[in-house]
Amino acid sequence: MPDIPPCPRTLILDFRDSYTANLLTLFSALYPPPNTNNLERHHGGRAQKPESEQRSEESISDKVIIVQADTLELSTYLKLVEEKHIDCIILSPGPGRADNEADVPNLMQIIEQTSLPILGVCLGMQAIAVHYGAKIVNTPDLKHGHVIPVKHNYTSLFDRLPREQALNGSSNTNPTNHIEPQAQGQVDLVAYNSLTASWDNFPHHKLRITAWHDVVIGNTELDEQNEDAKRTIQAIEGIDRPVWGVQFHPESIASAHGVEILCSFLHKTHAFHGSPVSFPNLSKEVLKLSPIHQGLEDEESSYLKPQYTEVDEEEEDTVLESTAETFGSTGSRSVDSEEMFVGLIGRINSPLGQVWLDGVSTRAPTTSTIAFPSFIITYTISTRTVTCHFLSPSTTVDPIEDVKTATLQFATSPDGNDIDFFDWFGRGQTALKRMNMTQGQRWKARQPSVYCATSEEEDRKPRWKGGWVGWWGYEMKAESLGGYHRPPRKAMARDGMVDACWAWCNRLVQREQDGLWTARGILGAETSKDQTIPASQPDLSQQEMLSWLKGLGVDFGTTREGWKSWMATCRSVLANPDITSAETNPANTRMPNFKCDMTADEYLEGIHKCREAIYKGDSYELTMTTQFRSRVPTTAATAAGTTPKLCKTSPKSLNLYLQLRQKNPAPYSTYLCFPSVRTTILSSSPERFLRITPGGRIEMKPIKGTRARVRYPRDMAMCAENLGRTATESEAMSWCEEKDRQIGEALRNDGKERAENLMIVDLIRSDLQSCCTPHSVQVPKLIALETYETVHQLVTTVRGQLLEGVSEIEAVKRSFPPGKLLEQFEHHKARGIYSGAMGYMSIDGAVDLSVVIRTIIIQDEQPATAISDQAAAQEFGAEASNRYMTIGAGGAITWLSDPLSEWDEVLTKVRSVVG
Ligand SMILES: C=C(O[C@@H]1C=C(C(=O)O)C=C[C@H]1O)C(=O)O
Ligand SMILES: NC(=O)CC[C@H](N)C(=O)O
The missing domain is CATH 3.40.50.880 (Class I glutamine amidotransferase (GATase) domain)
Incomplete structure (x- = not known):
């Protein structure tokens, strides 16, 4: 040069x-x-x-x-x-x-x-x-x-x-x-x-x-x-x-x-x-x-200022202390995460639900985190309302029926500079994070961050130290994309639906890669129990998250006794993992049939419109997605009324999840069950949306390019067609292996698929460039082939170092929705949780979110879309319950997209979950 x-x-x-x-x-x-x-x-x-x-x-x-x-x-x-x-x-x-x-x-x-x-x-x-x-x-x-x-x-x-x-x-x-x-x-x-x-x-x-x-x-x-x-x-x-x-x-x-x-x-x-x-x-x-x-240090640009709410460092009860204890190995074998989860939900009274950030991999030792929420915050865009789901501190008898809610309504300011949920929540998170820091860390947080690369091994360690777990639904893009105009209310047709949901967990247990379990907790001082709980506080409009929640009597930290009893419970599961109950036997629940919201022709028409927009020069790449729908089957167990009283996890959905984690193990396999939000999520997502370390190192791993794998013995029919009926088992096995390898190679070398990936990579680099230090945005791995249980994918890794003063939630907001792949031709149907982002936001600032794909969402029937029991029985079988489940699937559409292969790709993706 x-x-x-x-x-x-x-x-x-x-x-x-x-x-x-x-x-x-x-x-x-x-x-x-x-x-x-x-x-x-x-x-x-x-x-x-x-x-x-x-x-x-x-x-x-x-x-x-x-x-x-x-x-x-x-x-x-x-x-x-x-x-x-x-x-x-x-x-x-x-x-x-x-x-x-x-x-x-x-x-x-x-x-x-x-x-x-x-x-x-x-x-x-x-x-x-x-x-x-x-x-x-x-x-x-x-x-x-x-x-x-x-x-x-x-x-x-x-x-x-x-x-x-x-x-x-x-x-x-x-x-x-x-x-x-x-x-x-x-x-x-x-x-x-x-x-x-x-x-x-x-x-x-x-x-x-x-x-x-x-x-x-x-x-x-x-x-x-x-x-x-x-x-x-x-x-x-x-x-x-x-x-x-x-x-x-x-x-x-x-x-x-x-x-x-x-x-x-x-x-x-x-x-x-x-x-x-x-x-x-x-x-x-x-x-x-x-x-x-x-990165101007301008008084007016609040997003560049570290959004610390000043905390009086002397004040004891505002401090949240992280604590952890690793249990030694018990007996001859280690308890796996399924045993731990099922063991815990049988022993823990958790009316607000359960969290299992499972992460199943057939290739690397898995880490897994199980946690129980102490309160949940949800946000609804159409009404700009935040709702807190919490347990009344005065509860004594049956807490299951005792989940309370309180709401907070964001005011709309005349100048249009409305506060949005990302910012409101981000400020709260920054304040919480600060309460969790030692004095030394608080001082350091004010210094410009230094770019420090950590080792790959360090990178894989579980980083959730407690704090938030939940999701940003796809429609949150209305608040993250500048210049994006919300579709008219009617078209959204989901007034009242939850668009973001974050549960606070101060008790968790983690399986590390070495198979040992560590209990983690966030300790805080107890708040007084005789507080009065206001049902609704419409006048609090822009009130800060922390003071609002404190006013509700919500505890961020657990007590010393709470922590002790949590460790005792974890220990008792380790000593005696007993998961033989009928309720959690996957075989008791079969995956039902799913029906697509669109006909194949409608989907193809949508692709056609995407291509027209691309031809006109308005876009390079768009996503076209649709959803598949079914009812949750009833099981013999629930039909007989044997649902355990203290376990609000429906055995049906848990059973389906236990099947899914075997069938399609994925790095972001997750089970989230929040009964009061009427939502359960069974995910087998392979895709990292973004991860941020407490030091502000951010990594995104976009996936574009998907091919179904050929596996023995599942694809015997295809094999028999090629080898003839007389092939031996070992011939068939090696044929499948070779075919599978060829499919992966073909994907890696496919110009159209590489282009799809490249477009997202350039887009993500550009997003990160606007919130990272100028020289830090790098692409250590460009368009690599990764093979999962059921599909091959092309994956790229993009990394950067966040600018001083850009909080982790600000970074999420600027990158949201994943891939910025916007729907345009899906008839303005809300995507909901599908294709949003899900995972944890730790009290120490670490974040790890997946893209919500290859995921079953179970929700209660919405009155607007409810169909009669009879119709449901006709469509989904006599055993259909009143809860419906959806799986979204779609793909990136480019000018070179062949509509029929794109439709096939959608089916491949759905089959990877429920096929
Ligand atoms: C939209 C989905 O997948 C997205 C599109 C992909 C593709 O076009 O190859 C791959 C991964 C996802 O980012 C989905 O799985 O539903
Ligand atoms: N990348 C671009 O600037 C595209 C320019 C113009 N919209 C086109 O499609 O040719």
């Missing part, structure tokens, strides 16, 4: 693209922070300069700013240029069309009225072309997230590329006289466009074409067209002005040499300004246009 110029002040205008923040990674690679050699490894790795020459003084947060184009007034922009606050402009990619003013607000005037150097990326390049009169048309080779070979001549933005390959072969000859006849260089770059600047009437007198892509598709129509149509314009440069544009995405993780391309633009900017020794930093005034990307 040649010389790196001083960093000019760069204004990145963002046209609401999912990838814009990734442009910062290119800057990060050029301008690493002081004292690190933390160069982007994925961008070709430049040669290190000697330490003395490194421009360590350049901090990109002082030089580069991302501003939402639609929030920037033209007059503000003109002032920035006139008063020389910026040195160059980058126009981001974006959905929509450059020839549609609404998609690129003010952009034509901005291009018109500036003489500063501009670099347009994708939509940005198209806008420059449109400005000079080019037409926008559909590109002949629509492929989002694919790597394409881009040909160039080492000129313009490509002048700093390493001269690697000499090109040969016929495809280099250039039939037009607009660009040089021979391409001398070729570089692999990622395309994310549906549209392109047309060759017809291209303004060649104003713009030079400096790179192109030879379209290779077996399309006879193309062959008959003029030669120009066989190639797409990939880069342009102004003939009499300092403007450049690239159609590809240099910032994608899979693009080669994006860093050199940016570096070239920065050099040109440097030269334009007369090659100064350095550029000044962005002024405060400019930085204010985008506090998010700059």
Whole structure:
């Protein structure tokens, strides 16, 4: 890599693209922070300069700013240029069309009225072309997230590329006289466009074409067209002005040499300004246009301030102390987590429900956590109401029937700056976390965090020290996505439904990888028992979580006696795990039949609409999902009325879960049963949404790309077809094994599936870029094949270090919903818990959430959707109860999606759970 110029002040205008923040990674690679050699490894790795020459003084947060184009007034922009606050402009990619003013607000005037150097990326390049009169048309080779070979001549933005390959072969000859006849260089770059600047009437007198892509598709129509149509314009440069544009995405993780391309633009900017020794930093005034990307310590930007509620450190009863005790190995064998769970629910009186973060794996030693809530908070978006489910402190006799609720209504402020549940809850969590810290930790929490990589082994350890467990339902996106408009109330059709649910657990027991069990507790001082409980407090509107809950008499910590009795109970299960009761025999409950909410045709129609939107350039990838529905079967045990009195866990749902954990063991296997919320979740999710360590290290592991496995003996029919009936067992076994391996390999090499994964990876990098330290976002594993019990998947790992002051719940909010894969063509049906996120948020700040897929949700029938008993019996069998169960399934849709295979994929996913 040649010389790196001083960093000019760069204004990145963002046209609401999912990838814009990734442009910062290119800057990060050029301008690493002081004292690190933390160069982007994925961008070709430049040669290190000697330490003395490194421009360590350049901090990109002082030089580069991302501003939402639609929030920037033209007059503000003109002032920035006139008063020389910026040195160059980058126009981001974006959905929509450059020839549609609404998609690129003010952009034509901005291009018109500036003489500063501009670099347009994708939509940005198209806008420059449109400005000079080019037409926008559909590109002949629509492929989002694919790597394409881009040909160039080492000129313009490509002048700093390493001269690697000499090109040969016929495809280099250039039939037009607009660009040089021979391409001398070729570089692999990622395309994310549906549209392109047309060759017809291209303004060649104003713009030079400096790179192109030879379209290779077996399309006879193309062959008959003029030669120009066989190639797409990939880069342009102004003939009499300092403007450049690239159609590809240099910032994608899979693009080669994006860093050199940016570096070239920065050099040109440097030269334009007369090659100064350095550029000044962005002024405060400019930085204010985008506090998010700059980590500004602005008084007004509350989300950047650590949201600590001041706690009086002297006050004894506000302190929550973590405690733990590991039990020695008992007897000849270790108690497994199923024994522990079933043993505990038989011995514990837990009216609020049970939690089993099970995590089953056939490959690695499993860790598992079992816990019992002491109160539960739920949130309903449609009414903006928080409800607390708790046990009355005055309860003496039968606590089962004694779950109380109290509600808190968020007020709606006239200026539209409503508090949202993420923020309200986040503040409460931060205060709780602080109550759990020692003085030393509190002091440390105020210091800038230091990036520290932990070992893989350390990473696998269970980190939940007690605190919250629950879920963010998919509809919480109404509060997490800026600019997202909630569907009208009626269309949501779920008024009153719970959109988020978090249970507080201060007693848990954990199985570590070595098979030993550890009891964990959060100890606190007891609150007085004679408090009066207000039923509802509508006037408390924005009240802080902690004071509201304390007012209800809710205990965050358990008492010393509570802790002792918890340890005694755990010990008694370890000494005598007895799970032979009929209620928990999986064989007593069979999985019922499920019926899809949509017909296959309706689903295919939805895919068609997704593809149309993609074709129009409005999206790269959308998800299409649907739900399968059934009734919970009754069991012999419950029919005979033998439900144990102190166990509100329905044996039916537990039995179904016990089957599921055997049938489809998954890293995020989970059983959550919250009777007062009328919800039980049986999950076999393989997918990590995100994990955060107490030190703020965040990891996301998106999965895209799914294939059913071939297994012996389940797939004997397929095997017999291929081998003939006479095959021996061992022949059949090795045939299945080989076939299964081939399927995995084919998935790994499938261009369409890789593209699906890449699109999500670039999106997640961009999300993390906006809440992580600039240089920390990395991709240690790109598109790896992972094999689960029933399916192969493509999985990527993305990591980063959260910015100081971004709390873990703020990080969740900014990344939510998982994959940002939005539904558009599902008739506005709420997805509910499915495709949201579920897991724990620990008292020490650790978070681990899965994507709620491959999951059965059991809920009481909603009056709105209730069908008669007779109809239910007809559909789901005579044994159907009044509780219904749903499984959502779907998949990512891209332009290359084949509708029928997508439908097959949905069925594969559902079968992995209930097949
Ligand atoms: C939507 C689902 O899966 C999502 C889509 C995947 C895909 O398209 O391959 C894979 C994992 C999930 O993120 C589902 O399982 O229901
Ligand atoms: N990535 C982009 O900027 C896409 C631009 C435009 N919406 C297209 O599809 O071509």
